[in-house]
Amino acid sequence: MHRLLSKLPPLKALIAFEAVMRLGTVTAAAKELTSTQPAVSQQLKSLEGNLSTLLFIRRGRNLQPTAAALEFYAQVTPLLEKMAGYAEQLRADQQEGRRVNIVANCGLAHFWLLPMLERIKQDLPQLVINVTLSDGVDSEFENALLLGFGQLQHPLKRTLFVERVCAICSVEFSQLHGLSRNSAVQEIVNQPLIHMDTSDSRWLNWQHWFANNDLPYPEQKNVVLLGNYHSVISNLQQSKGLALGWLCLMQDLLQDKQLVQVSGSIVSREEYGYFIKSSNAPSSGEALVYQYLVDAAAQKVEYA
Amino acid sequence: MHRLLSKLPPLKALIAFEAVMRLGTVTAAAKELTSTQPAVSQQLKSLEGNLSTLLFIRRGRNLQPTAAALEFYAQVTPLLEKMAGYAEQLRADQQEGRRVNIVANCGLAHFWLLPMLERIKQDLPQLVINVTLSDGVDSEFENALLLGFGQLQHPLKRTLFVERVCAICSVEFSQLHGLSRNSAVQEIVNQPLIHMDTSDSRWLNWQHWFANNDLPYPEQKNVVLLGNYHSVISNLQQSKGLALGWLCLMQDLLQDKQLVQVSGSIVSREEYGYFIKSSNAPSSGEALVYQYLVDAAAQKVEYA
DNA sequence: TCTATGCATAAGTTTTTCTTATAGTTTTCA
DNA sequence: TGAAAACTATAAGAAAAACTTATGCATAGA
The missing domain is CATH 1.10.10.10 (Winged helix-like DNA-binding domain superfamily/Winged helix DNA-binding domain)
Structure with missing residues (x-):
């Protein structure tokens, strides 16, 4: 030593x-x-x-x-x-703002930021971009761009995606149980549900979804709480049940017909969602990335 | 800056x-x-x-x-x-005592130590030997072997060469003026003398030499004081006059017949001379060099 | 939910480093 | 030769930096 x-x-x-x-x-x-x-x-x-x-x-x-x-x-x-x-x-x-740190929510990073990262680096070749994944963070970061989830009413936060969730499942699961976008919400009551561990209560969960559709919350046995959204989607793709899908994140998978929306119900909260927030003293590079991401989010919303 | x-x-x-x-x-x-x-x-x-x-x-x-x-x-x-x-x-x-610093009197270094240095390095290949020339030093050095000139009565000093000087000149000069080892001391009185600047009064000079030979000190005009012994010998070889020769240093030049001793007079002071002195905490390498130099000096004395 | 682990911050203390003042040596200049 | 100038080393008090203890907070694991 x-x-x-x-x-x-x-x-x-x-x-x-x-x-x-x-x-x-x-x-x-x-x-x-x-x-x-x-x-x-x-x-x-x-x-x-x-x-x-x-x-x-x-x-x-x-x-x-x-x-x-x-x-x-x-x-x-x-x-x-x-x-x-x-x-x-x-x-x-x-x-000179060449180095940009991004601290991003895991789900957002996995389904939105990371697939786009190579393209960002190509488009902004002068920058060195560093992404750190971190859930449950909306605190201050001294030197990093924050991509988080939570309340949107905040002077420094800018909305990327308002929270909009729907029930989703794999193609195989939908075929097995005769589910589709046209299914009635009642059909979902007896399906196995996949839960994300949302101990911080910022997220919409199945309880919210059922309440919003004026349905009783079905009794759950052997509930599996998955720690991150990636695991949820993984279970979903193994046709283990239905999960709540954040539209902004699942869009590509839905369009590719890898996943299927079940029922037309979309529960949303205008005051919650994914946001972007500058560091206290944003560098020129950070400002570039900030704008890039805001633009990218806006483009994505158009498809929805 | x-x-x-x-x-x-x-x-x-x-x-x-x-x-x-x-x-x-x-x-x-x-x-x-x-x-x-x-x-x-x-x-x-x-x-x-x-x-x-x-x-x-x-x-x-x-x-x-x-x-x-x-x-x-x-x-x-x-x-x-x-x-x-x-x-x-x-x-x-x-x-491990591989690095040895030597601080040496200029004259001694030039006419004795340096000619021998390559041989020392060959004989002690494991050592890195560093020689620094310095006149007028007999103070403490924390980490260096000191080869100096001065009083010999000192518990830590060991004598290399007792001070013994004689009159010397170039072969050419001796032939021009009919001088040799057999010349009488009186013949030197009217010769041009080359002086070393011995402002620190530790050294024997021409005044001492004449006094020692019971001769009057000849009046000097256009006295040239040379700063170091090397310059003195250089002038000597240009046949500009007579100089005092430290026997231990001039021995090689006298044997090679490059210089000639004039008169048999040798003035010496037993309590003065060149000495060697260890540093306060001598390393094993320093001890090796110390012994090497003591032995080398002893060998040289034999020829005298 | 409770405990253990790990990081950040604050405040006071300790250690390190720096500055001012002084003495000694060598070179330079008169 | 002697005085002044240039340069370094050392000592001691002052300033600055670093460390330690105590505490709060967040996360991970049971």
């Missing part, structure tokens, strides 16, 4: 050493580093102590580097420069 | 970052670094601030590195490891 800590000399001392080697005197180095001569002198001493190696022969007024110092200088300077270069690169990327 | 300082992130933070990336959690990193979780957490924060780049997406309990973090980790870790490696190498060299 302590793989590096115990072996690395103090960086400040290295910087002081580099400057002294390059400029020849402690005083000049101190000037460049906007520090004082004793400070640099002590740094050198501490470096010599750390390396337990004499780096300079002190002859009263001037210093003469030892062979060890010359060697170490030649080794370490390029490393410091590279390191500074990498750090600068990162800062520049950030400064 | 500020070529590196302003661009480099704090090293401590880099070490914390490296450990967190490698181990996955702040707590584990803190444990490895024998620090505390909040300390590491703050380091990460400071690094993010320094790079003005988000490195981790915090999701309550765990951290997820951003693309920037992964990239930076891949760039920086090898640099840190190399740096640690170089530092370790230096420490190991020192530890």
Whole structure:
């Protein structure tokens, strides 16, 4: 353990050493580093102590580097420069908005953002886009674009998709049970239902759906609560029952006839849905991606 | 200016970052670094601030590195490891006494040590020997073998050569003026004399020589004071006059008949001469060189 | 739902680093 | 030769940085 800590000399001392080697005197180095001569002198001493190696022969007024110092200088300077270069690169990327972080709700990411990601990267090649999946988040992120789900009435949030859900199942399941878009809502009462674990109660669930259709909530046995929407769809495709489908996310699958809408009932809440929210200090790149996603969502809605 | 300082992130933070990336959690990193979780957490924060780049997406309990973090980790870790490696190498060299610093009087170095240096390196190939020339030094050096000139009565000093000087000149000059080893000391009185600037008064000079031979010190006009012994010999070889020759240093040149001793007078002071002195904490390598030089000096004396 | 694990933040303390002042050495200049 | 200037090392008090303890909050697992 302590793989590096115990072996690395103090960086400040290295910087002081580099400057002294390059400029020849402690005083000049101190000037460049906007520090004082004793400070640099002590740094050198501490470096010599750390390396337990004499780096300079002190002859009263001037210093003469030892062979060890010359060697170490030649080794370490390029490393410091590279390191500074990498750090600068990162800062520049950030400064110029080339690096964009997106924190996205899992379902939205899986069924909407990720399929589109390659295209986004092609369309905005100057950006480095980083997507992190995260459910149950609508808090502040300091440096990331947030794609979340929840209440839409918020000055900083912009709506991507209003919440609209319907009952869906696989083609196979629909054929087996004679279900279709024209089925009456009553037919759904006795079907096995697939549930998502919506412990945070932000989401519409089957209870809402039945209440909205003036039907009694059927008693459920052996309820399976799935942790994320991806699992729900996975179970759905295995024809294990009916699930609630968020229209905006399922649109492609419905159009491709991979899934089937059951009954014409669409339950929606205008004040809930998927939203996009800028970081506190959006970069130019973030602004680009923001607009790109807003546009993409608007286009998708048109099909609905 | 500020070529590196302003661009480099704090090293401590880099070490914390490296450990967190490698181990996955702040707590584990803190444990490895024998620090505390909040300390590491703050380091990460400071690094993010320094790079003005988000490195981790915090999701309550765990951290997820951003693309920037992964990239930076891949760039920086090898640099840190190399740096640690170089530092370790230096420490190991020192530890095992592979690195020896010699601070040597200019004259002694030029006429005795340096001609022998290649041979020393061949004979002690495991050592890295670093010679620094320095006149007028008999003070303490923390980490270097000192070859100096001065008083010999000192518990830590060991005599290399007792001070013995004679008058010398070039072969050409001796032939022009009919001088030889058999010449009487009186013949020297009217010859042009070459002087070394011995402002520190440790050295025998022409005044001493004349006094020692019971001769009046001849009035000098256009006295040229040369700063180092090398210049003196250079002038001597240009047949500009007579100079005082330190026997131990001139021995090779006298044997090769490049220079000629004039008169048989040899002035010596038993309590002065060239000495060798160990550093405060001599390494094994230093001890080897010490003995090597003592032996070499002893051998040389035999010819005298 | 309760507990364990893990991160962030705040506040006070400790450690490190820096600055000011001083002394010593060497070079330069008169 | 001697005084001034340039440069470094060291000591001690001051400033800054880092760390630790305590606490709150969020998530994961039972």
